[in-house]
Amino acid sequence: PIPPNYFGYDPSVPGYKHDLAKAKALLAKAGYPDGKGISLVINAPIGRYNRDREVAEAVSGQLQSVGITATVKPQEWVSYSSMVGKRALTPLYELGWNQPSADADGVITALFTSSAPLSCYGNPEIDKLADQARGELDVAKRKALYKQIATILHDDAPWIVMFQYEDLYATSKRLRWHPRGDEWIRAYEMSLT
Incomplete structure (x- = not known):
């Protein structure tokens, strides 16, 4: 859940691979062979993110491919x-x-x-480690704490990080400006040539 361009990211914490057979096996092990008996609503914003509705529909299709009934419920952003x-x-x-x-x-x-x-997830170990990391001044120790957090979150899977948007900017050749990693656009950092 920690993006690659953030402090605390550790590439050794794996992402999730698309594995239909494993998904079906996990469902069967949990008592839901072929996804039978699971019906989910996927809430999705309309017009907030690029192709937000289509992303939710793709997730619905992936869930349906293992037998889970999944319905997209689009809603206006406000x-x-x-x-x-x-x-x-x-x-x-x-x-x-x-x-x-x-x-x-x-x-x-x-x-x-x-x-x-914004979370419906709670894990006392995450709370403890997050408090420790927030107060840790040693960079290496702080990174190690975030790796522990990322590993627990990977195993618990309260959120599934699907992708990271690339930022696109259109500018004039006369503009002297370099986009910031935090996506903030500050006019005082710009000048014209």
Whole structure:
């Protein structure tokens, strides 16, 4: 869940591979052979992210490929964002995230701690490690704490990180400006030639 361009990212924590056979085996082991008996609603915003509805429909199709009944429920962003804040979109909803500091703490604290306003997940071990990492001044120790957090989150899978958008900017050749990693656009950092 920690993006590659953020402090605290560790490439040794694996992502999830698309493995239909493994998904079917896990469902059978959990008592849902061929996905029978599972029906999910995928809440999706409309017009907030590039191709947001299509992303939700793709997830629905992938769930249906293992036998899970999945229906997309698209909603306008204003009401959708209000429901996210109230934790009213469970069990599945689509959400993007950007943290201006490019530090793992902004992702972990906001999305994965028990008190996180946008999370329906709680794990006391994550809470403890996040508190330790937030107060740790030694860079190597702090990175090690975020690796532990990322490993637990990988195993618990409260969120599935599907992709990271690439930022695109259109500018004039006369503009002197370099995009920031935090996606903030500040006019005072620009000049014309």
